[in-house]
Amino acid sequence: MKRILVTYWTKTGSTKAVAQGIAEVLDAAGLGTELKALDEVGDLWSYDGFVIGAPVNGLHWKDEALAFVASHKEVLSAKPTALFLLSIMYGLGRPSARRKAMGLLDPAAALIKPRKLGFFGGVMAGPAPGILRLAFGIPKDAPLDSRDWPAIKAWAAELALALA
Numbered sequence: 001m002k003r004i005l006v007t008y009w010t011k012t013g014s015t016k017a018v019a020q021g022i023a024e025v026l027d028a029a030g031l032g033t034e035l036k037a038l039d040e041v042g043d044l045w046s047y048d049g050f051v052i053g054a055p056v057n058g059l060h061w062k063d064e065a066l067a068f069v070a071s072h073k074e075v076l077s078a079k080p081t082a083l084f085l086l087s088i089m090y091g092l093g094r095p096s097a098r099r100k101a102m103g104l105l106d107p108a109a110a111l112i113k114p115r116k117l118g119f120f121g122g123v124m125a126g127p128a129p130g131i132l133r134l135a136f137g138i139p140k141d142a143p144l145d146s147r148d149w150p151a152i153k154a155w156a157a158e159l160a161l162a163l164a
């Protein structure tokens with residue numbers, strides 16, 4: 001059975017929950033997944049593939065995730081790897097904000113040529129401040145949780161085929 005590491009950085013848990021949802025789909029497809037926080041990960045060469053997720057903070061894919069990709073780029077380039085992000089501007093923003101979010105994995109992708117990139121809505125602790133609503137076009141009555149679980153599960157099912 002192939003061993004796939006699904007690893008994530010999270011502050012408030014929403015990225016972990018998405019990583020867990022992805023791992024469940026990969027498991028159901030017959031892959032053997034391990035779910036770990038980025039800072040719990042040990043040797044990578046024993047795995048057959050990787051899924052790495054982190055939220056967007058301050059218009060960047062979380063620094064720790066980019067640093068992880070940079071410091072392990074040899075093994076991550078040698079084996080199939082997928083990257084994903086959670087982002088409020090992707091989940092709730094106007095089209096230009098969504099497009100901007102879709103560029104935020106480019107620095108990591110340039111290092112390893114990943115098999116698949118995933119872009120998912122994120123979770124806000126409270127209503128978006130006016131400045132954010134204005135900057136990204138987030139509606140006043142937007143939901144706090146913009147994770148689209150059917151889209152996440154569909155992405156993971158496609159990924160399972162690429163990793164099998």
Ligand SMILES: Cc1cc2nc3c(=O)[nH]c(=O)nc-3n(C[C@H](O)[C@H](O)[C@H](O)COP(=O)(O)O)c2cc1C
Pocket residue numbers: 009010011012013014015016055056057058059060086087088089090101121122123124125
């Ligand atoms: C300090 C901070 C900065 C953020 N900056 C952005 C941002 O620039 N663009 C964006 O789309 N989302 C931004 N977000 C939203 C997060 O990406 C979103 O809340 C995500 O679901 C958090 O993931 P976590 O629960 O795994 O920590 C920010 C959140 C925080 C807390």
